[in-house]
Amino acid sequence: MSFEPKIVAFLCNWCAYAGADLAGVSRLKYPANIIPIRVLCSGRIDPEFILHAFRNGADGVFIGGCHPGDCHYIKGNYHARRRILLTKKLLKEMGINEKRLRLEWVSATEGRKFANVVSQFVEEIRQLGPLEAKK
């Protein structure tokens, strides 16, 4: 059986989660490997959540937030961007390919973008293979 990656997606309520809903309303298919967890803002995402996901068997972590300037909470996505950047460095230190963590801006109207980036991400993780560190 081919490798099916496990991916956790933290989606902000106002943009990315709504974008994922729109992908659904538009019936745009994408791989089921990604499981969404709704948070109010991408700025709520503690790097600890990301590490926790990798620790518990995730092969990839996807973060979806509002486009710069469009954050429902004014600037939460800017905090998310900084934290994700640092978390990527941390992952590298830990020997985890930083490509396993992906941050994307998806607006509430970008259903197609959501389906596309998620499909790409799943494919990328499939290529990278299972995260060895968990073993």
Added chain:
Amino acid sequence: MARIGVFVCHCGLNIAGVVDVKKVAEELIKEKDVVYATTYTYMCSDPGQNLIREKIKEHRLDGVVIAACSPSMHEETFRNATRDLINPYRVEIANIREQDSWVHEGKDATEKAIKITKSLVEKVRGNYELEPIKIDVEKRALVIGGGIAGIQASLDIADAGYEVILVEKEPSIGGRMAQLSETFPTLDCSQCILTPKMVLAARHPNIKLLTYSEVTGVDGYVGNFKVRIKKKPRYIDVDKCTACGDCEDACIVVVPNEFDFGRKPRKAIYIPFPQAVPAAYVIDEQSCLGIAPLRCGECASVCEANAIDYDMQPEYIEEKVGAIVVATGYDLYDKNKLVEYGYGEDADIITSLEFERMLSASGPTQGKVIKPSNGKEAKKIVFVQCAGSRDKQHKPYCSSICCMYTAKHALLFKHHVKDGEAYVFYIDIRATGKNYEEFIARVMEEERINYIRGKPAKIYRQGDKIVVEGVDTLLGKSVKIEADLVVLAMAIVPKKDVKEIAKLLKVATDEHGFFKEAHPKLRPVEAVTRGIFFAGCGQAPKDIPASVAQASAAASKVIAMFSHDKLEKEPIVARFGDACTGCRTCFYICPFNAIQLDSNGKAYNIPALCEGCGVCVAACPVGNIKLPNYDDEQIKKMVEVVLE
């Protein structure tokens, strides 16, 4: 020990056609604390809601997970339906439709549904019972944009007894409708039906009219917005000006006017159009010689009312309002982007709005249809519909009103020029409004307008004529028309500054820049951000009746909101413990200035200002801040179950 019930919705076949809902319920009943699990065809239906109520009572449930459509659809429905039995914050939705059954297939979809639902069981387990925070509501409204939509919304809210601040960027209210000659399908004179409303708005005791003003800042939240407005210097005291026009005669600067798209001259001191409201002059500081240190002063010297003040400065005012109606209107698609039709290069190729002004008795030609290149009467006109609309290279959407106004244009042209010939290039005719189809039929049959199905391939000048070449796709023949005038029904686009307004208000725009409503069908006038409503073409292209209807709908939403003395605010706000070390990280990053420091330098927050984003929670180095129902432990547990 919690007692959680799980209710899996079939949503007809929307979910059950893909997801094995029985299996989801069977798997979920095995979960710790889940004491009941079932499925039902339509949970949102009356019997579905009753089923949930019955089972809450029967099994003494203290937590509920409904696996169904997106929480944006029915979270409120289900929480309201069970409010008297269980705290609303102990009811959660697992989204297994939009983010599962509609996008996946087969076994994968069922497995994912189980995981998603389990994660919401984890969430409910950690959810607190919360009570809404009551907040005051400032019973005043702000309306941005003084076109027909903004005027209608203002009048409706003001008539209900609430104060309205109507802000218009231009020197007069009236908007696009003031520029139109006659309106389809009744051929009412646009000005005649609009100007009484303009005057009504200006004179209404509950409406504070701010023309030549712009909104520059918006803070706060529903019920309590703080709005900053810049009143641009008009250099005329509106109360003193009698609109006698002496100043205009005295002014020596002549520039093209905006109202007629530069097809008529105006002075540096001018009134945008004769019926302008307020009926007062304005000085255009760009072209006036008198504003600069070297003063011309001609106008001031003749003004008997002493209304002119060259030293007028921009004025900044702040208003507190509870709700905002956004009615910013539209522009036409940028002509420079439609080079294939030659607009902008040739004087005899004009836009529909320019033609509208040409037809108007108060327009640059007093209603004569002419060739702008030589001023002679135009005998043969080609109208091009979908100029930039329904075109993937330009705007893919339908601009909604062009079929109708082009028919009106052709008809009015035939009335103005009895021996004239009119041709209309069209893709399809869309005439869905009341009496619209009849109007089109009348134009086609009685007025003998030549409708050609197809898009022009080429438009170019040949001597005195503009040649339009295309294919009549119904006859399968190529056509070549030598016209005197070509009128392009340009695509409707949002106003240029719509992005800035959207940013100020923190509302979303769609891929074309139109404001995005909370739900395309069920909440078409509300923004996702509470307390903000849309009306008119800023939300999508639409005709006058639709704009007026939407404006009244927005007004009724505002009035409903103002009928309460207190509004309820989401109680998901940050909670501070007593382990604060005083590092101030949260204090600096809070986007809402909701965090304050006590006399010992320790942080605390003001719940009414906190929006619950959780940025501070993730930032606190000592974990002193918690976000109830989105707490660290809950989210980590959710991560664990989805990875099982």
